[in-house]
Amino acid sequence: MARILNSVRGHQEIVDRLLGAAGHGQLPSTFLFVGPPGVGRRKIAMGLAQALVCEKSKIACGECGPCLRVAQGASEAVRLVMPEKTQIKIEQSREILDFLSLRSLSRSRIVIIDDAQTLNPQAGNALLKILEEPPENTYFFMIAPSARHVLATLRSRSQIVRFGSLTEDDLRSERPAPEWALQSALGSFERLESFLDRDEVRLRGLAWQILARWSQDEPIFLDPEAREWMKDRSSLLSLARYWIMAFRDAMMFQAGETRRLFNSDQKQALTQLAQLPAEKLALMMRLALDLETGITAQRDPQLSFEQFWILSRREVQA
Numbered sequence: 001m002a003r004i005l006n007s008v009r010g011h012q013e014i015v016d017r018l019l020g021a022a023g024h025g026q027l028p029s030t031f032l033f034v035g036p037p038g039v040g041r042r043k044i045a046m047g048l049a050q051a052l053v054c055e056k057s058k059i060a061c062g063e064c065g066p067c068l069r070v071a072q073g074a075s076e077a078v079r080l081v082m083p084e085k086t087q088i089k090i091e092q093s094r095e096i097l098d099f100l101s102l103r104s105l106s107r108s109r110i111v112i113i114d115d116a117q118t119l120n121p122q123a124g125n126a127l128l129k130i131l132e133e134p135p136e137n138t139y140f141f142m143i144a145p146s147a148r149h150v151l152a153t154l155r156s157r158s159q160i161v162r163f164g165s166l167t168e169d170d171l172r173s174e175r176p177a178p179e180w181a182l183q184s185a186l187g188s189f190e191r192l193e194s195f196l197d198r199d200e201v202r203l204r205g206l207a208w209q210i211l212a213r214w215s216q217d218e219p220i221f222l223d224p225e226a227r228e229w230m231k232d233r234s235s236l237l238s239l240a241r242y243w244i245m246a247f248r249d250a251m252m253f254q255a256g257e258t259r260r261l262f263n264s265d266q267k268q269a270l271t272q273l274a275q276l277p278a279e280k281l282a283l284m285m286r287l288a289l290d291l292e293t294g295i296t297a298q299r300d301p302q303l304s305f306e307q308f309w310i311l312s313r314r315e316v317q318a
C-alpha cells in the first residue's frame, strides 16, 4: 500500500480539510505550508499530489499507476524543487515553467517547492505570473518554516496553512525511541532522527561523562581522548548543546518541573546538578551558550572549551 497520507502522523484536521476541498474540486491552486521542519509538511503535499492524480479515488487509492509513481518519486505529473546549495535560482523557476508548458496527460499537475524561503527574488518573480493565472488543474505547494521568510509577492498569492509540532505520541507511533529522545525532539521527526544517530547517542553519553568529571573538578585537559573531541568543532558543538540542555533541565528539576525534561533518563545526575544554587545554574547555562556561540563563530574550539571549563569551575567554587 503506497498511499502516502496513510503514513502521515498528526495534522488530521488539515489533511481532512484539504482532501475534502480537493474532492469537491475546490482546492485553491497555491499553498504555502508553514511550520517547523520534520513535522510532515512535504509528506502531506506529496500525499495530496497523489489524491490529485489518482485514477481511482479522490482521496488517493495508493495502488493505481499514478499513485505508485508519486510514491516512488517518479511521477511525470509532480515536480519537486529544492534549493541547490542555499538558493532556488531562476533556472529552476524556468524549469517549472517549461514543465507546465507541456501538455498534461494526467488529471492534475503539482509543483512542490521545498524551502521556498530560499527562492531568490529573480526566481520568485519568474513565478508570479503563473501563480496569478495558473493553468487548469495545476497546484503549487510551497513549504517554508514561516510565512514571513517567504517573498511577500509569493506569500500574498498563497493560501497559508500552518502546521504545528507533533505530539510525543505521534512520534512514538511512527518511530519507537527512548523517552528522552521523544521529549527532546519537540515534535519533529527530523530532530528525533538527529538524536538517534549513533554518533549523537555517543556524544550525548560523552557530554554526561564530562559533566560528571566537571562536577568532581577532575582535570580533563590532559586526557588523550579529550584532546581529540576538544579540537573537533562539530563534536564540541553537539557537546555544548547537550550541556545547555543539561543545565536547563537542572533548573527545571530544581523548580520541581519534572515533566518537561530533555534528560529524563539522567535523574541522578540532574539531582546532583540541581544542588547548585539557581543563579549558578543560570550562569552555567549562559557559559554553555557562550561556548556554543564561540564555536559557531569559528573561534578556536579548544580555547573556547577551556574558557568554558575554567570560568564555570571558578563560579562553582566562588
Ligand SMILES: [Zn+2]
Binding pocket: 053, 054, 055, 056, 057, 060, 061, 062, 063, 064, 065, 066, 067, 068
Ligand atoms: Zn490511485
